[in-house]
Amino acid sequence: MKKRVAIIGVTGSVGQEFVQSLNNHPWFEVTQIAASERSAGKMYLDAIRDASGIIAWDVGGEIPEYIKSMKVLTIDEINVQELDLIFSAVESQAARDIETKFAKDLPVISTSSAYRYEEDVPILIPGINDEQAELLETQKKNRDWKGWVAPLPNCTTTGLAITLKPLFEKYGAKKVMMTSMQAISGGGKTGVSAMGITDNILPYIPKEENKVKIETRKILGKLKDGKIEDADIKVSCTCTRVPVIDGHTESVFVETEKDIDPSNAKDTYNQYNKEISVEGLPSAPKEYYAFHDDPTRPQPRMEREVGDGMTTSIGRVEKEELFDKGLKYMLFSHNKKMGSAKGAVLLAEMLYKKEKI
Ligand SMILES: NC(=O)c1ccc[n+]([C@@H]2O[C@H](COP(=O)([O-])OP(=O)(O)OC[C@H]3O[C@@H](n4cnc5c(N)ncnc54)[C@H](OP(=O)(O)O)[C@@H]3O)[C@@H](O)[C@H]2O)c1
Numbered sequence: 001m002k003k004r005v006a007i008i009g010v011t012g013s014v015g016q017e018f019v020q021s022l023n024n025h026p027w028f029e030v031t032q033i034a035a036s037e038r039s040a041g042k043m044y045l046d047a048i049r050d051a052s053g054i055i056a057w058d059v060g061g062e063i064p065e066y067i068k069s070m071k072v073l074t075i076d077e078i079n080v081q082e083l084d085l086i087f088s089a090v091e092s093q094a095a096r097d098i099e100t101k102f103a104k105d106l107p108v109i110s111t112s113s114a115y116r117y118e119e120d121v122p123i124l125i126p127g128i129n130d131e132q133a134e135l136l137e138t139q140k141k142n143r144d145w146k147g148w149v150a151p152l153p154n155c156t157t158t159g160l161a162i163t164l165k166p167l168f169e170k171y172g173a174k175k176v177m178m179t180s181m182q183a184i185s186g187g188g189k190t191g192v193s194a195m196g197i198t199d200n201i202l203p204y205i206p207k208e209e210n211k212v213k214i215e216t217r218k219i220l221g222k223l224k225d226g227k228i229e230d231a232d233i234k235v236s237c238t239c240t241r242v243p244v245i246d247g248h249t250e251s252v253f254v255e256t257e258k259d260i261d262p263s264n265a266k267d268t269y270n271q272y273n274k275e276i277s278v279e280g281l282p283s284a285p286k287e288y289y290a291f292h293d294d295p296t297r298p299q300p301r302m303e304r305e306v307g308d309g310m311t312t313s314i315g316r317v318e319k320e321e322l323f324d325k326g327l328k329y330m331l332f333s334h335n336k337k338m339g340s341a342k343g344a345v346l347l348a349e350m351l352y353k354k355e356k357i
Contacts, residue, residue, distance in 0.1 A: 002027060003028050004029055004082060006086050008075070014340045021283065027352060032082070033067070040073060043070070087341075087344055087345075105146050107147045109348050113151070115149040115151050116153070120143075122136065128161060133356065156180050159248060159250055163252065166269060172258055178235070178236070178252045180208075182242065183248055186339075208239040213236070217233060247304040262327060273288050282349055292313065292316075
């Protein structure tokens with residue numbers, strides 16, 4: 001028996017990626033879908049048409065058959081009695097009420113920031129901080145809910161936290177400076193105008209930098225006495241939007257406590273590839289990290305299909321002369337795959353294995 005799941009925000013950029021990530025899933029079956037009043041009542045194929053009637057399918061490839069004629073519901077029409085899990089992909093203000101309503105009855109896995117900064121809410125990345133999932137039990141008790149809300153990080157935090165984890169654990173990363181070059185799809189289906197981003201770079205993404213700082217410290221923190229103690233790491237960042245469709249690239253400078261030779265970095269990531277706990281989960285990539293010696297990598301067009309968007313690519317690893325001990329590197333992480341929808345499905349698989357769903 002597959003677990004019955006609903007996708008909320010199913011017509012959006014992340015929602016569409018959920019539709020694809022859950023197509024023929026061995027453990028989960030999409031049985032209900034919802035979006036705003038604008039789309040409710042329509043067949044999915046009609047709900048994703050733009051103002052001129054053109055099907056706006058942003059994922060690439062064919063639209064899965066199972067979804068085409070499914071009816072888009074309102075939030076109130078979702079029947080929680082016939083569900084085991086909710087995937088939520090709506091913007092954070094609307095998400096707050098929607099996720100609260102559903103978590104009273106069911107587990108909710110969210111790509112929004114609505115709950116990320118609450119004390120009894122972990123920000124989970126499968127393979128990086130799985131042990132923090134225990135906080136979901138505290139959350140359930142604290143709030144007297146039958147379910148819980150488990151948010152993913154912001155898609156820019158994801159690649160940074162994933163690549164910092166081995167450096168933090170093994171070499172004591174203590175200061176980080178990052179500049180992101182973020183994809184257009186990260187802004188959602190109406191977030192970035194074509195005229196604004198073509199032949200341009202936008203040097204500011206509202207609220208993004210603060211999210212990255214807070215979330216990185218929480219994800220790399222430790223669960224202690226029913227709370228997460230933030231990691232002792234300082235993060236500074238500049239987030240920019242660039243004319244790339246999918247996938248965020250980040251330039252990172254890290255100061256470490258222990259000396260790290262760039263030539264050891266590859267071994268460190270390869271070692272983590274063996275130790276990371278996602279193996280055997282249906283959405284897990286074969287390689288969690290891809291390490292490039294070629295200084296012309298990573299590039300969005302070359303990396304975004306690797307591991308079906310679930311592999312984090314690292315390159316340009318060099319000694320950083322500004323610090324006594326430290327490195328600089330570039331990373332690539334797919335914002336809609338590992339950074340949101342497919343990462344959320346991977347999280348659901350991890351929590352299912354832990355018998356939390
Ligand atoms: N895009 C990314 O790469 C990315 C990555 C990580 C996290 N996130 C987060 O994921 C969430 C979704 O982002 P997105 O990029 O997919 O946004 P989006 O393209 O703007 O889609 C938003 C979705 O939410 C629905 N919606 C809006 N208001 C609603 C309401 N009141 N009730 C029910 N449904 C409502 C929309 O339905 P209609 O079509 O009917 O308007 C649409 O399906 C956001 O919180 C975002 O910050 C996005």
